[in-house]
Amino acid sequence: MQTVKAALVCGAGGFIGNHLVKRLKREGFWVRGVDLKFPEYADTEADDFVVGDLRDPSFVRDVIDRKFDETYQLAADMGGAGFIFSGENDAAIMHNSATINLNILDAAYKRNNKRIFYSSSACMYPAHNQDDPDNPNCREDSAYPAAPDSEYGWEKLFSERLYLSYARCRGMDVRVARYHNIFGPEGTWDGGREKAPAALCRKIALANNGDAIDVWGDGQQTRSFLYVDDCLEGTVRLTRSDFQGPVNIGSDEMVSINGLVDMIADIAGKTVKRNNVPGPLGVRGRNSHNALIQEKLGWAPSRPLLRGLEITYEWIERQVHSNVAMNLAE
Template structure:
């Protein structure tokens, strides 16, 4: 039976990855500061621990796992990573998890390790045009991310690649583009725009008004969780290509368009009040040429399919909270 360690197994992507690996027949250990918020973990063993502490990392890697998935990070949507107020914590906390985990993985001769980088590593200068952003993997340098979150991700990518070159650590790296779905953070300040608009629409009676940061002409693409997991598993299950590679959708949409899609799914007609807020880059879309070339696959679900599933789940959370 194959074994895997999932770091950040109490979070959105990590908890879904635990389920996916269990479905594939793995023995899975999870580690996180907390248990998953919305459903019990399916991990065979779950350790509560802080990966900034090397002792915890040593106890987490208590055997030679076939695979390690490193999702642990201090992260959130635009309201958390682009305000500037959390930069020190984001950089310190996330880099400590990465430094420790890659060193323990190497020293304990653990198996292949996956690192979840981000579209936020791409230079701001290539994402100033809402309709024509550039995110090909080779456009990462000269570097110029617009956030310290992005700089930490880029530094950690480099550190994983250096461990690969100098010490032979078996590494796979993906740059995720805004992953969403059920059981993701939907309130509290760390939620990303798909969850934020599902919540706002669910909370607002037909004919009411919701708020949106910026003019709504900024663009993004959003990837449903199941497709993210599929991409990660495909990257981990082959020997020829380590990345970094984009794992994202190439269905670009404006934030106004995203809000409109949620209203349509909910069957509500709401006004949008545009207010100042943390915006991030003007435009972003996933360039999927490299993933198609290297893995012979790319995500292909229409955004509306994943958004319908996500709205249904967030609407349930909102109704439950209102009881």
């Protein structure tokens, strides 16, 4: 008889975590999810969902009370440029995310749950390698000397090192990915933590044909955006591989923010003017470098940005309109 594999997803109430739970359930896993909150936009499919605070070490020991074949650590105090560059959240980001990582990794080690995935971020790369919007350098080996432009990036770098030290000194099978701006349906789309794809979909969904929307900066800053299904594919492939990382999980289809606005406006079938306004900007250019993931896993993300945006816009447009309808009814 085949035994059912078990997985733990920390941050299972969040965007990527809730999608990951669904994916693991489709694969036949028994899944425990943990988060401060249930998922906001869809029910969880976890067999067991525990609501609690992963900053509390005794709570963490309680949820890591059994053998898990795979542990995914996605919980963090996180958001887009508006959240990580506001300045007001720096202490919370550093304290909360570092404490979560310290607690989870140690409890997993003490329960001999060796295989653990950690979600780092492209925000850990040095700012000075991302000044040229046409030619940013995000190769994995460009990380040092370290100079991230946010405390969020510094915490990710610290935690990468924490996981790698548990691999070296305590025999943990850690896997570390550096995610590059992940987007898709059921992600945060308003409230201040939303990232550019969701924010711009929301603004365009609310705009009438011919309206102008606010776009932070001159819009010539570049990014790449990875659709969530590709993120999950990379995450599980890495976790089950022999390669520890750190490795980029991101798209290498770089686009300017103005270009992103134009793509979404086309999908919406609207003419939208851009009102380029001051705002939190982050690095000038960023793109995933995918040679290492291709070499080590024989796989790299491939879904065109346009396809992911079509699905995401449709979902956000529905959220916007149901919110407008609810507000009118009140």
